[in-house]
Amino acid sequence: MNRSEARRPNLVFEPVKSEVLKNNPLGDPALRYVPVYLPPSYDGTKSFPVIYLLAGFASTGMSFLNYGFGRQTVPEMIDRLIREGSMPETIVVMPDCMTRYGGSQYVDSAATGAYETYLTGELIDVIDRKFSTLPEARHRAIVGKSSGGFGALRLGMRHPDRFSALACHSGDMDFELCYRPNFPNAARILERYDGSIEAFFQRWESLDKKPKGEFTLLDIMAMAACYDPDPSKPAPSNMHLPFEPHTCQLIPERWERWKSFDPLTMLEEPRYQDALGSLRLLYLDCGSLDEYNLQFGHRSFTTRANELGIAHRYEEFPDTHTDTSYRYRASLPLLAEAISE
Structure with missing residues (x-):
C-alpha cells in the first residue's frame, strides 16, 4: 500500500x-x-x-x-x-x-x-x-x-x-556495557569546555545545528540527571557524573546510584x-x-x-x-x- x-x-x-x-x-x-x-x-x-x-x-x-x-x-x-x-x-x-x-x-x-x-x-x-x-x-x-x-x-x-x-x-x-564504554568519549568532549558542563550545555542550547560529535556528552549528562541528581546545584550542573572527568576513573558510590536503575x-x-x-x-x-x-x-x-x-x-x-x-x-x-x- x-x-x-x-x-x-x-x-x-x-x-x-x-x-x-x-x-x-x-x-x-x-x-x-x-x-x-x-x-x-x-x-x-x-x-x-x-x-x-x-x-x-x-x-x-x-x-x-x-x-x-x-x-x-x-x-x-x-x-x-x-x-x-x-x-x-x-x-x-x-x-x-x-x-x-x-x-x-x-x-x-x-x-x-x-x-x-x-x-x-x-x-x-x-x-x-x-x-x-x-x-x-x-x-x-x-x-x-x-x-x-x-x-x-x-x-x-x-x-x-x-x-x-x-x-x-x-x-x-x-549499564556496564551500554553506558560505561561512552564515558571516555564524554570526558574528552568535556575537556574541550575546561570540565564545565554549564559551558558545554549553554553552547549546545545556543546552536541551531547541534554538533553530532558532542551528543555523547549530552546523553551521559542527561542520564546522570535522571539517575544521580544533585539538587544542591542549579541547572545545568544539577547532577553527579559517575566518573572523575580528568582521569575518567569511576566514582564507586556514584556508579552504584546509576546501577540501582x-x-x-x-x-x-x-x-x-x-x-x-x-x-x-x-x-x-x-x-x-x-x-x-x-x-x-x-x-x-x-x-x-x-x-x-x-x-x-x-x-x-x-x-x-x-x-x-x-x-x-x-x-x-x-x-x-x-x-x-
Missing part, C-alpha cells in the same frame, strides 16, 4: 496540564500535548483497552508521527494492523516526557522533574477520564524502544497495579520478580547488531528470567539500534491481545 492509498489514522492531541511538572527544575512546560490514537470503531459508546507507547531518548510522543519515505508512521502501522484484523482495537497513547536535557528516562528526578509520577498517576487518570477506556490495570499495557523500552520495563516492574503487560524493545540495561539489578529484587511474574505478557527483543551492546544485556536478562521462572518471550533480529520501529508490528498485536482478554 503506497502513501496515497493509506487511510488517515484517527488521532487527537490531548492537552494535559500537569500539577507535578509545575515549577520543575529545568523550566520545562507543565502543559503537554499528547497524541492519542483512537481505533476505527471508537465513537465514545464502547470502551477500549489502552497501550502507552514511550519514545526513546531525544524523542517524544510527536516523534511517532514523523513521516519517512518508504515507511508508515507508527499510528499508520497500528491502524493498518487493526483494520487487517491482526490486532484487536486498542487506544494507543504517546506521552510527552521530554526535558531540556533530551529526556526523562521516565523516572522521578530532583534534577529534571517527576515524570514517573506524571505518567503513572496524572496522565493515566486524564486518559481514563477523557476517553472511553477500560480503566482496570488488566486492560492497560506499556511499551517502548531504547530509553522508552527501559521506561516501559522499569515502570512495569514498579507499577503492576497500573500495567498488566509490557514490551521492551532494545531497552537500556546492563539497571533492570538487571532490579531483577534481583523479589518485589520486581513478583511484578514481572504477574504480567499477562512480558515481551523483549533486541537487534543482534546493536551498537550500544544492548543485545548482551537482553541475553543476560532473559537468562536470569528463565532461572527465576518468569514467563516471557525474547526475540533477536538481525539489525542495529536505529530505525527499528517496524518491530512494533511484533509487540503491539501481542500486547493488545493480552489486555483485551
Whole structure:
C-alpha cells in the first residue's frame, strides 16, 4: 500500500496540564500535548483497552508521527494492523516526557522533574477520564524502544497495579556495557569546555545545528540527571557524573546510584520478580547488531528470567539500534491481545 492509498489514522492531541511538572527544575512546560490514537470503531459508546507507547531518548510522543519515505508512521502501522484484523482495537497513547536535557528516562528526578509520577498517576487518570477506556490495570499495557523500552520495563516492574503487560524493545540495561564504554568519549568532549558542563550545555542550547560529535556528552549528562541528581546545584550542573572527568576513573558510590536503575539489578529484587511474574505478557527483543551492546544485556536478562521462572518471550533480529520501529508490528498485536482478554 503506497502513501496515497493509506487511510488517515484517527488521532487527537490531548492537552494535559500537569500539577507535578509545575515549577520543575529545568523550566520545562507543565502543559503537554499528547497524541492519542483512537481505533476505527471508537465513537465514545464502547470502551477500549489502552497501550502507552514511550519514545526513546531525544524523542517524544510527536516523534511517532514523523513521516519517512518508504515507511508508515507508527499510528499508520497500528491502524493498518487493526483494520487487517491482526490486532484487536486498542487506544494507543504517546506521552510527552521530554526535558531540556533530551529526556526523562521516565523516572522521578530532583534534577529534571517527576515524570514517573506524571505518567503513572496524572496522565493515566486524564486518559481514563477523557476517553472511553477500560480503566482496570488488566486492560492497560506499556511499551517502548531504547530509553522508552527501559521506561516501559522499569515502570512495569514498579507499577503492576497500573500495567498488566509490557514490551521492551532494545531497552537500556546492563549499564556496564551500554553506558560505561561512552564515558571516555564524554570526558574528552568535556575537556574541550575546561570540565564545565554549564559551558558545554549553554553552547549546545545556543546552536541551531547541534554538533553530532558532542551528543555523547549530552546523553551521559542527561542520564546522570535522571539517575544521580544533585539538587544542591542549579541547572545545568544539577547532577553527579559517575566518573572523575580528568582521569575518567569511576566514582564507586556514584556508579552504584546509576546501577540501582539497571533492570538487571532490579531483577534481583523479589518485589520486581513478583511484578514481572504477574504480567499477562512480558515481551523483549533486541537487534543482534546493536551498537550500544544492548543485545548482551537482553541475553543476560532473559537468562536470569528463565532461572527465576518468569514467563516471557525474547526475540533477536538481525539489525542495529536505529530505525527499528517496524518491530512494533511484533509487540503491539501481542500486547493488545493480552489486555483485551
